[in-house]
Structure formats: structure tokens, C-alpha cells
Amino acid sequence: MSTVEHASEATESRREAQPRQPWPLGFSRIGGVYIGLILVGIYAFWIPDTFFTHATLVDVLGSQALTAILTIGLLLPLAAGLYDLSIGAMVGFSAILMAQWTSGGMSIELAFALVLLIGLVVGLVNAFFVVVVGINSFIATLAMSSLLIAANTAVSNNELIVGLPSTLTKIGSSNVLGLPITVWYLVAFAVVMWWVLEHTPFGRYLFAIGSNKEAAKLAGVRTTGKLFVSLVVSAMVAAVVGAILTAKLGAGSPEVGSSYLLPAYAAAFLGATQVKANRFNVIGALIAVYVLAIGVKGLQLGGAASWVSELFNGVALLLAVSLARLQGLRTKVQWRRFARGKEK
Numbered sequence: 001m002s003t004v005e006h007a008s009e010a011t012e013s014r015r016e017a018q019p020r021q022p023w024p025l026g027f028s029r030i031g032g033v034y035i036g037l038i039l040v041g042i043y044a045f046w047i048p049d050t051f052f053t054h055a056t057l058v059d060v061l062g063s064q065a066l067t068a069i070l071t072i073g074l075l076l077p078l079a080a081g082l083y084d085l086s087i088g089a090m091v092g093f094s095a096i097l098m099a100q101w102t103s104g105g106m107s108i109e110l111a112f113a114l115v116l117l118i119g120l121v122v123g124l125v126n127a128f129f130v131v132v133v134g135i136n137s138f139i140a141t142l143a144m145s146s147l148l149i150a151a152n153t154a155v156s157n158n159e160l161i162v163g164l165p166s167t168l169t170k171i172g173s174s175n176v177l178g179l180p181i182t183v184w185y186l187v188a189f190a191v192v193m194w195w196v197l198e199h200t201p202f203g204r205y206l207f208a209i210g211s212n213k214e215a216a217k218l219a220g221v222r223t224t225g226k227l228f229v230s231l232v233v234s235a236m237v238a239a240v241v242g243a244i245l246t247a248k249l250g251a252g253s254p255e256v257g258s259s260y261l262l263p264a265y266a267a268a269f270l271g272a273t274q275v276k277a278n279r280f281n282v283i284g285a286l287i288a289v290y291v292l293a294i295g296v297k298g299l300q301l302g303g304a305a306s307w308v309s310e311l312f313n314g315v316a317l318l319l320a321v322s323l324a325r326l327q328g329l330r331t332k333v334q335w336r337r338f339a340r341g342k343e344k
């Protein structure tokens with residue numbers, strides 16, 4: 001056999017050993033879309049009079065917009081390998097502060113600026129204990145969550161705050177072009193975050209840190225600043241979500257924040273199995289948020305109990321983390337086979 005033939009066979013064997021990229025529209029890439037379509041079909045057949053309507057579509061889009069914004073903000077620390085468990089409590093605390101201040105006569109602009117400032121301070125405190133002191137992000141942000149819940153109770157006295165100005169409620173409850181205004185907030189924020197994570201050095205550095213922090217340091221990445229920014233942005237996004245939530249509800253409720261934590265994490269991890277496997281990404285997160293929303297909404301319209309949403313999101317989180325883990329193991333096996341093929 002000639003040298004050329006030997007080289008041709010070696011090249012062919014390497015091609016066979018190299019992991020193949022999945023089809024862009026394959027189930028492994030956008031399985032959530034197909035699952036969502038299947039759920040729509042099931043509910044359209046089961047409860048067509050209540051589910052398959054324009055009102056339900058608008059309700060699902062609008063009701064999940066703030067959850068989606070919170071989830072996308074959470075992607076920054078998750079990409080860097082950190083957890084921020086204080087986002088739910090931050091939503092609740094900022095919602096109460098916005099209601100307390102505006103109902104007391106403070107201007108909406110000043111109240112919103114102060115809420116942002118509180119989010120900045122909370123993010124900086126989280127980052128200080130995680131990045132500088134070296135406390136595990138899970139523990140540090142869980143402790144911050146407890147502090148924010150205590151502050152929430154102290155400010156609200158566990159009572160609903162009403163009497164908000166009508167100009168505030170328009171910010172969160174009005175419609176634009178037939179859709180809730182919160183949907184347009186989501187679209188704008190998602191585009192910006194998609195660009196940051198996918199097309200800027202900052203986004204690439206975050207993923208590098210999350211993959212291997214020490215290797216990123218050796219490569220010259222200034223990890224401290226990136227980690228600070230990721231936690232600060234996460235907290236500030238949660239603060240904004242809380243402020244908009246108060247405007248949407250027309251009142252300040254001390255109990256709203258806790259219901260946002262689990263859905264945000266479930267969507268973030270489920271989204272990491274979509275579009276770009278084993279990588280947190282904006283499009284995957286959006287797919288996950290609305291697939292989960294379709295599932296829960298259909299069950300509720302079908303007469304399911306009120307606790308079904310928590311059960312659904314909890315199961316989804318377990319499945320999402322398990323799928324991400326299995327995909328990661330599969331990718332490692334594929335690349336090990338490819339490496340052995342190259343050695344041969």
C-alpha cells in the first residue's frame with residue numbers, strides 16, 4: 001500500500017473518531033421546542049376551549065417575561081461557575097421597597113434608582129464574600145437570601161402595600177402592540193445579554209473561568225473583576241425584576257420573591273441542554289422558560305392543584321441537571337475516543 005493510501009486511511013479514521021456536530025434542528029439541540037409543541041398539541045386536544053386561545057398565549061408570554069429576565073441575568077454567575085441563591089429574596093425585597101417608597105410619595109425615578117443601588121450593594125457584598133473571602137457561592141448567597149428575607153419582613157411587616165401611583169402601574173401592566181410591555185423588556189434584555197455572552201471577550205472569559213478558573217488565570221484572564229461583575233449584574237437584574245413586578249401587580253407583596261428562585265434555576269439548567277449543550281445560553285434559557293410555562297399552564301387550566309407548578313419546576317430542575325450531566329459525560333467520552341484515534 002502506498003504512502004498516500006496510508007495517509008488517506010489515517011485521515012479517514014480520524015474523521016470517524018472525531019465527535020460529530022449534532023444537526024441544528026435535531027432533538028439533541030432543540031428538544032425543548034419539540035416537547036413544547038407536543039404539550040401544545042396535547043392541551044389543544046384536551047382543553048381546547050381554555051388553552052388554545054389568544055388570551056392564554058398572551059398570558060403565558062406576559063406572566064413568564066420577568067422569570068425569563070431573571071433567568072437570563074442568572075446566566076452570568078452560572079457561566080462563571082458560581083451560584084446566586086439570593087435572587088429570589090432580592091426580587092421580593094426590591095418589590096417591597098419600590099412599593100413602600102412610591103406609595104409614600106417618592107418619585108418613581110428616584111425609587112427605581114435607589115432599588116438599583118440596593119441591588120448593586122447586595123451584589124458587591126455577595127462578590128466580596130465569594131471572591132475575596134473565598135466562601136462558597138452557594139453558602140454566601142444563601143446567607144444573603146436569609147438577610148434579605150429578614151429585611152423584607154422588617155420593612156413590610158408581612159403586610160401587602162397598596163396605594164401605588166397609577167403612573168407606576170403603567171410601567172409594568174400596560175400593553176404595547178398587543179403584548180404585555182414586560183415581553184418587550186424581555187426581548188431587549190435578551191438581545192443585549194445574548195450579544196454579551198456570545199460575542200464579547202467578557203462572555204468568553206466567563207465561560208473560561210467557569211470551565212477552569214486556574215487555567216483561565218494562567219492564560220492571563222483577570223478573574224476577580226469578571227466574577228465581581230457577574231454577581232453584581234445578577235443582583236441588579238433581580239432588583240429590577242422586583243421593581244417591575246410591583247408595577248405589574250399594582251401592590252407590594254412580601255411573599256412574591258420566593259416563587260421566582262426555583263423556576264429561574266430550572267430554566268437556566270434546562271436551557272443548558274438546548275442549542276449549545278453543556279453551556280448556559282440565552283436562547284436555550286428562553287426555550288426552557290416557556291416550555292415549563294406551557295406545561296404548568298396547561299395543567300392548571302386542566303384543573304390541577306395549585307402546588308403542581310412547584311412540583312413541575314422541581315422535577316424539571318432534577319431532569320435538567322441530570323441531562324446536563326449525562327451530556328457532559330457523553331462529550332468527554334467522545335473526545336477521549338477522538339484523542340486515542342489521533343494517537344494512533
